Amino acid sequence: MRRSHAIALISIFAALSAVCDSVAGLPQLSSGVWYGWIFVIEPLNGIILGPMAGFLSTLVGVMVGHSVYLRGEAPLYEYLFTIGAPLGAMVSGLIYKKRCRLVFAYFTVLLAAYFLTPVAWDLPIWGVWNTLLAFAVLCVICVFLIRLDGRRLWERSYILPMSAFIGLEADILFRIFLLIPCQTYRLFYGFSVETLQAIWVAAAFITPIQVAISMIVTTLVGLHILRLVHLEMNKGN
Numbered sequence: 001m002r003r004s005h006a007i008a009l010i011s012i013f014a015a016l017s018a019v020c021d022s023v024a025g026l027p028q029l030s031s032g033v034w035y036g037w038i039f040v041i042e043p044l045n046g047i048i049l050g051p052m053a054g055f056l057s058t059l060v061g062v063m064v065g066h067s068v069y070l071r072g073e074a075p076l077y078e079y080l081f082t083i084g085a086p087l088g089a090m091v092s093g094l095i096y097k098k099r100c101r102l103v104f105a106y107f108t109v110l111l112a113a114y115f116l117t118p119v120a121w122d123l124p125i126w127g128v129w130n131t132l133l134a135f136a137v138l139c140v141i142c143v144f145l146i147r148l149d150g151r152r153l154w155e156r157s158y159i160l161p162m163s164a165f166i167g168l169e170a171d172i173l174f175r176i177f178l179l180i181p182c183q184t185y186r187l188f189y190g191f192s193v194e195t196l197q198a199i200w201v202a203a204a205f206i207t208p209i210q211v212a213i214s215m216i217v218t219t220l221v222g223l224h225i226l227r228l229v230h231l232e233m234n235k236g237n
Contacts, residue, residue, distance in 0.1 A: 006049075006053060009048070009049055009053070009057075009229070010049060010053050010056060010057045010060075011057075013041065013044070013045050013048070013049060013054075013057040013058075013061070014056075014057040014058075014060040014061045014064075015061070016041050016061070017038060017041050017042070017045065017057060017058050017060070017061020017062060017065065017085075018060070018061040018062075018064035018065045018068070019065070020036060020037040020038050020040055020041045020061070020065070021036040021037070021038040021061055021062050021064075021065025021066065021069070021082075021085075022036060022064075022065040022066075022068040022069040023036055023037050023069075024036060024069075033081075033084075033171075033172055033175055033203065033207055034207070034210055035071050036065060036069065036071075038058075038061070038062055038065065038085050039085075039168060039171075039210050039211070039213070039214045040213065040214050040217050041058075041061075042058055042085050042088050042089050042092070042167065042168065042171065042214070043088070043089065043092040043163060043164035043167045043168060043214060043215075043218045043222075044092075044164075044217075044218055044221065044222055044225065045057050045058045045061075045089040045092075045093075046058075046088075046089035046090055046091065046092035046093030046094070046096070046163070046167055047092050047093060047096045047160065047163055047164075047218070047222055047226075048222070048225055048226060048229060049093070050093050050097070051089075051090045051091075051093035051094050051097065051099070052090070052093075054086075054089040054090055054092065054093045055086040055087070055089055055090040055093075056086075057089070058085050058086040058088075058089040059083075059085075059086040061085075062082045062085045062086065063079070063082075066078055066079060066082055077184070077188045077189075080178065080184075081175050081178055081179075083174065084170075084171040084172070084173075084174035084175045084178075085171055087170060087171060087174050088167045088168055088169075088170050088171030088172075088174075089167060090167075091103050091106070091166060091167040091170035091171075092163045092164055092166070092167025092168075093163075093167075095138075095141070095159070095162065095163040095166050095167065096159060096160075096163045098145060100138065100141055100142050100145060101142075103138060103166065103170065104138060104139070104142055106170060106173075107134075107135045107138060107170070107173065110173050110174065110176070110177045111131075111132075111135060111173065113177055113181040114128075114173075114176055114177065114180055114181055116181075117180050117181045119180060119185075119193060119196070120180055122193050122196075122197065123180075123196065123197060123200045124197070124200060124201065124204075126204060127200035127201060127203065127204045128176065128200075128204075129204065130169060130172075130204075130207060130208045130211060131169045131172055131173050131176070133169075134165055134166050134169035134170075135169075137162060137165065137166060138166055141162065141166075160218050160219045160222045160223065161215040161216075161218060161219045163218070164211075164214050164215045164218040164219075165211060165215055168210075168211050168214055169211070172207060
């Protein structure tokens, strides 16, 4: 990709990310995971632009979006948590590029940190069922890549929704890591364990719906955008 094409695409997707992030999403808590619609565009950023460019465009988008639309009682803390969105875009890009080892290490370390934190033992394990499912899917993908070369798996109709799923769950996992192992639920927000349990139950129902919406959008829209980008690059060459 030429530098001019890369800059143009990063700018376009950063603008789209800013718009999505500054619009209120599904009814839920006044802050937290994906209060806006950034989850819709996040995987596409990584898949279409690549891991690093996807990270950059999403980072610019969420910083602008959070500045336009402040959320929660402690909006400054949200800037820290929203780093999960660029990481999610990067992970989607890595999965799409078949670079799964880094993603496997990321999930392993952060999940281990979560389960080794004592307060996590007071939270229902089914509250993170979607993140555990993403880790299981990631393990299957790694096996396919190592043993079967992943050729059949890497048809776009399969890999697009899987890239979106794992990337979005990587975003969620980062925010879980900040909230639980880093103790920000107590240090930043002053939540009790009972309040944290209520949040866990609500999130277990809300976030899978958002992930499903993003997977559908990524599958339906991603194929067309990839074709357009490739056609434009071929014209430029």
